[in-house]
Amino acid sequence: MRLKFHCQNRIGILRDIVAHFADYGVNVAHGEVGGDHGNTIYLHLPQLLNAQLASLKPTLETIPGVFGVKRVSLMPSERRHLELDALLSSLSEPVMSIDMEGRVVAANRAAGQMLGVRVDEVPGLSLDRYLPDLDLPDLIRRNNARVNGLRLKLKGATYLADIAPLHRERHDDVASLAGAVVTLHRADRIGERIYQVQRQELRGFEAIFQSSPRLATLIREARRMAPLDAPLLIEGETGTGKELLARACHLASARGQAPFMALNCAGLPESMAETELFGYASGAFEGARPEGKLGLLELTAGGTIFLDEVGEMSPRLQVKLLRFLQDGGFRRVGSDEETYLDVRVICATQQDLPSLCAEGRFRQDLYHRLNVLSVQVPPLRDCLDGIEELAAHFLDRAARQIGCPLPELSPAALTRLSSYHWPGNVRQLENVLFQAVSLCEGSTIDPAHLRLPEVGQGPGLTGVDLEGSLGEIMGDVEKRVLAALYPEHPSSRQLARRLGVSHTTIANKLKRHGIGDEAE
Incomplete structure (x- = not known):
């Protein structure tokens, strides 16, 4: 059990608190002092039972300077560890922290995969065995400044390394150097990396190509709804760009500088979806981390959570989501402690939620909670009047990513694009044109370069x-x-x-x- 004491910052108060547990025969395994002025004490007491706490709490609250005692799910250091672990795990590039002896202190999963060991086996490894021709500690001392794009060979592959020095104190002299953070980028993927950087230059609604009047109308509606701090439901077929629109709405809101997290509710087992969204407490189930796990909601505090394919959410999760939408509270799996957060919820679906409600597969009350604001993203077949501009945009993007001259679209190819039914919508168009650019050996995209499977043909007069x-x-x-x-x-x-x-x-x-x- 972990306890938080809100108290006066005075000499001896920790001794007075711990003495009561000693008298009761309960061991204090760990303690931390926090708060802006050292006015919060956290204690970890693994053997303390609920009945014992109920008996001790009145006595603890009579200690001079103690203003309140409550249970918490994590110690501050545990929360920092979880947040750092989540941050490192989200990075696709290998990242390592090394000391001034060239040994790895911490690393993410991508670094372990690169070195060919488990992530828990990485700390303590010496990089000398992998980089015999490079003395990293000496390089860090000689430069004592950030190094970008250092070319090196590691495990048979060529990387560009970014090295940021770490100092023990605020001084940035060589004597205070404690090590460095090394981030590695595969040299053969730099073109893709540059493309991704270029892709992020335009953010929010500016990143959504509005070649069709229907799309322009959609963006106008979404711009008006984005600043409103209420749930938003985005409806549309697969591949229409629902998540892109959700991110744009987040960036255009007052929460734009806070986190944006996404969870696809389709295809996840109920237990996994619940722990991903709400997290779990210490010892919640066999195989759980001893310190528990933060869910996406807690990692998104103050920001926006995007729930894709919300129609696939299980009945149990629908109940927990409804509760969170009503009062902002929830319980992590295996915990009886209430957590309250300020998070905006944006959902997306390609299903007909009213029909699911009529069939009893989706809660009517949850649907009305989610449908405070709503937008309908049109399919590509209803926006073919802008397909020429959209195709030119994707051709330019594909040529930049591949690193080849920009080809032009022949009239016959454009006609072929205009007559297709696009079951995969904008995502399919982008993929088809990327493949066409990769297949084209000349300067013109012809119909033969367009690989358009005749599946999902719309019935009747569709399109x-x-x-x-x-x-x-x-x-x-x-x-x-x-x-x-x-x-x-x-x-x-x-x-x-x-x-x-x-x-x-x-x-x-x-x-x-x-x-x-x-x-x-």
Whole structure:
């Protein structure tokens, strides 16, 4: 059990508190002093029982200078350790802290994988055995300043190392050096890293490409809702960019500088989803960490939690989420202590939540709690009027990432994109164009470069623009048919044979619709 004493900062108060536990025969395993003015004392008492605390608490609160006693789930040092562990685990690049002897003091999981050992085996390893030609401590002493992009070979791979010196005191002289933090970047992935940096240059709503009037309308609505400190429900098909919109809303709110955490509720077992979201207490279950684990809600305190595919959430988690939305409180798994947090909840779903409520698979009261503010992200097939600009944007992004000249999109390829039904929406379009750029050996993307699987075809008239006269509608359908078949029959004669009409008829139609060589 861990106790927190709010008390006066006076000489002997710790002795007076501990004496009562000694008289009661309870061992104090660990203690810490905190608070802005040393006015908080934390004690870890592993053998203390609830009944014993109930008996001792009135006596403890009569100690001069003690203002209150309460249970807590973590000691301050334990919480710092958990937060640091969560931060290091979230980094995909190997990160190590080394001392001035070149030994590893701490490292993340990526560093352990790089060195070929378990993460708990990394501390104490000497980097000399991996870097025989480089004396890192000497390098740190000689520079005594941050080193960026140092090229080195480790375990057969080439890395660029960023080295930040650590000092024991505020002075930054060589005598106070305690070691350094080393971050390694794979040299063969630097192009991808630069691309990711470029991708983050535009943040928030500026990162969402608004080529279609429908998308522009969506962004206007979302901009108005973003600053409102209320739950937001984002509805839309897979691949439409719901998480991107949620991040934009977070950045445009007063919480924009606080954490943003995401959890996909689909595919996670109930127990795992519960511990990921709410965390667990010490000894909550077999195999649990001795110090427990912070959930995403606690790591997001003051910020925004994004729950993707909330319609897949289990009934038990729906109850806990509803409770949190009502009063901001929850209990970690295996704990009877209430935790209260200020976190904004943004949810996303591609399911029809009212239908799930009618079927009894989603709580009606939770749906109304989540649906305070809502936006509907349109599918790509309803925004095809902006696909040319969107395709140009993705081609530029793919060319930068691959490191090749920017190809242009042929009219036939554009027609092919415009006539496709896009079951995977914007995400599928980006992936298809990335693959097309990687396949293209020349300067032009042709229909043959577009790998578009004919799956998930929408029924009936999905994707057909029904505005205008019958002739205009039929002309649009005709254009889609010709654009879909032309890559397989790339000449007017071949296509004429396929459709059973004259070569002249097909040639005129291809020219009129701007498809293939006949359009030139």
